[in-house]
Amino acid sequence: MSEERKGDGWWVVTFVVGVLGLIMGVVGIAMASGRSDGIAASADAPAATGAVDFDVTLADISVTPSSIDVPAGKVVTLHVTNTGTLAHDFKVMGMNGLGAMKTGEKVDLEIGPFTADTEVWCTVAGHKEAGMKMAVHVLGGTGAVDAASAATAAADVSAKIDGTAMPPEGWTGRDPQLGPALPGTMHEIAFDAVETTMEVAPGVTQQMWSFNGQVPGPILHGKVGDTFRITLTNKGSMGHSIDFHASKVAWSDEMRTIQPGESLVYEFQADYAGAFMYHCGTVPALHHIGNGMYGAIIIDPPVLAPVTQEFVVVQSELYLGAQGAPGNLTKMMNEQFDAVVFNGYFAQYKFAPIHVVAGQRYRLWVVDDGPNENSAFHIVGTIFDTVFKEGAYLLQPDASHGGSQVLDLQPAQGGFVEFTFAEDGLYPFVTHKFANPGKGALGFFAVGNVDTSKLTGH
Known part of the structure; x- marks a missing residue:
């Protein structure tokens, strides 16, 4: 080592x-x-x-x-x-x-x-x-x-987020739908470590370090017993690496840092169910994670109840540097985040609400990729009758009629909740740590035929 x-x-x-x-x-x-x-x-x-x-x-x-x-x-x-x-x-x-x-x-x-x-x-x-x-x-x-x-x-040269600003015409949010688990049992997937400039809030760009040009990185979805063979290629300008929390492999081998132009193969069998984080572990890992090198891998429990649709939300923070520059490590070390976001963009699902239907059953996976802030995930106007956290069910429908209001997660924890909506309307979802919805940790479910123009401005 x-x-x-x-x-x-x-x-x-x-x-x-x-x-x-x-x-x-x-x-x-x-x-x-x-x-x-x-x-x-x-x-x-x-x-x-x-x-x-x-x-x-x-x-x-x-x-x-x-x-x-x-x-x-x-x-x-x-x-x-x-x-x-x-x-x-x-x-x-x-x-x-x-x-x-x-x-x-x-x-x-x-x-x-x-x-x-x-x-x-x-x-x-x-x-x-x-x-x-x-x-x-x-x-x-x-x-x-x-x-x-x-x-x-x-002087503070950090970019500033205008909470009243709107995304540009033609902007589309990241699709929060979770696709079905990958077919078969062997999954060979290419990951490129790349540094790219992207918009993280209306009018605000940062040079993000990413996997496959996405922040968060690709969402992987498999089953217990599946094998993942990830080929990581460093197409950036500095050393990068990857660490899958769903794996049991040597830190000194598969998780090693590779230099620009190099590749490695990271292979593991997913023996445990859960919603797991993955991230770059190159020093300083705080900077690499805080600047976009994170994602989630969902490994289904062996038996899952049927639902109409599944979604996935990754919570993280933004620590803004200058416009178009990487994030500020000093802010990260001091936990001075500028925004808390779902799937990488400030108030993303306020501008692009998630459309669903009343009376149908939904499953939403949440992973807190931090790197520093916790999450108290809550949907206003409904109750969770199923809660799965860190590989175990905390609540399932039974004669006791138990209900849950929040999925509480520390950084690098994950799970899912299941719920229905009783009637048409708008249902906000937030982290109930209420300093943070105003900093971007806010979205909406649009249930049925409901007017969303006041949210999107279009």
């Missing part, structure tokens, strides 16, 4: 969030031996009078040492080694320095001279926020921060 690879967000245990780095007053020369990204010296920097050497180790996800003390006006040589399983770069203020380094690669980087404190960090998305940064303290320097630069760096 690789010591560097950390699975399922374990790096959080040892990670301490650093104070936002000081913005250097002057960026001097920073060049790698034979691998300069093109750095010019500052006209205001004093001439170099010597060099100071440091050994620097890049791992997943850390930099050792986390800080160095250097004399003012001196060129500093960093002997940088990437011991991680992922590619990392290392740049002064995220601009000038080393390009991507492969696992095991060693490169010398010259930086400075400096007259004020600065930072060097990995610019791979989320790595700095996860801890891959090194403070440079300049002894005898000004220690000052450029106020204008600091203000710019601290």
Whole structure:
């Protein structure tokens, strides 16, 4: 088992969030031996009078040492080694320095001279926020921060959701219907890890990391005893992986991170019934899940009561970065979500209500893919007479006439509820954690011939 690879967000245990780095007053020369990204010296920097050497180790996800003390006006040589399983770069203020380094690669980087404190960090998305940064303290320097630069760096550039906005003409929501279980017992399925820009709320786009260009990823549906052979191909720009919670396989094998252009085969037999999460586990797993690399696999119990139709809803959160950029890892670490959504889009089934018929019986599967927020799934105007959670029935129709109002789920839990609608009309569904419906965790069942124009605006 690789010591560097950390699975399922374990790096959080040892990670301490650093104070936002000081913005250097002057960026001097920073060049790698034979691998300069093109750095010019500052006209205001004093001439170099010597060099100071440091050994620097890049791992997943850390930099050792986390800080160095250097004399003012001196060129500093960093002997940088990437011991991680992922590619990392290392740049002064995220601009000038080393390009991507492969696992095991060693490169010398010259930086400075400096007259004020600065930072060097990995610019791979989320790595700095996860801890891959090194403070440079300049002894005898000004220690000052450029106020204008600091203000710019601290400014919140996150995209904003307008709760009154409508999707563009021609927009269609994701179909929530769950198709029948796959025929046969062997299912060979191709998964591509891809990074793509998509709309996540009216007028708001993000660069989402995804499986097959979908967020959530494809919903898989099988039976107890089925075998799934998943071929994962990394068509992205960084390392990715996959972890099926419905499987019993070695984390160090099928769940390993693969680099861009690589593939792996993940094969497992689904021996247990349930509504299971799957997700990317590449460090930082929190960022990969929070930025769209999650989905659900439904494994039916051996005996299921007949229903008219089945649906599936995956709850998750959005942690918005800048418009068109990946999600913000710092927000994810602090659980500061901008939205809670069903099937990846803000208030999706308000804009595209789910149409059903009164008196018919329906089954709705719910999986909370988080990565952080719980769910209290509730449909206003009906009662669940069947509840199945985490592989077991909690309630079934019998002479006691028991009813349930909420399916409560923690992140990575799943189950289903069954219900009917007594009459035509609109029936909202929400998470009953009531801070969150206004943040996008809201949809509607449209039962019978009912006017939905006030919901959709069309």
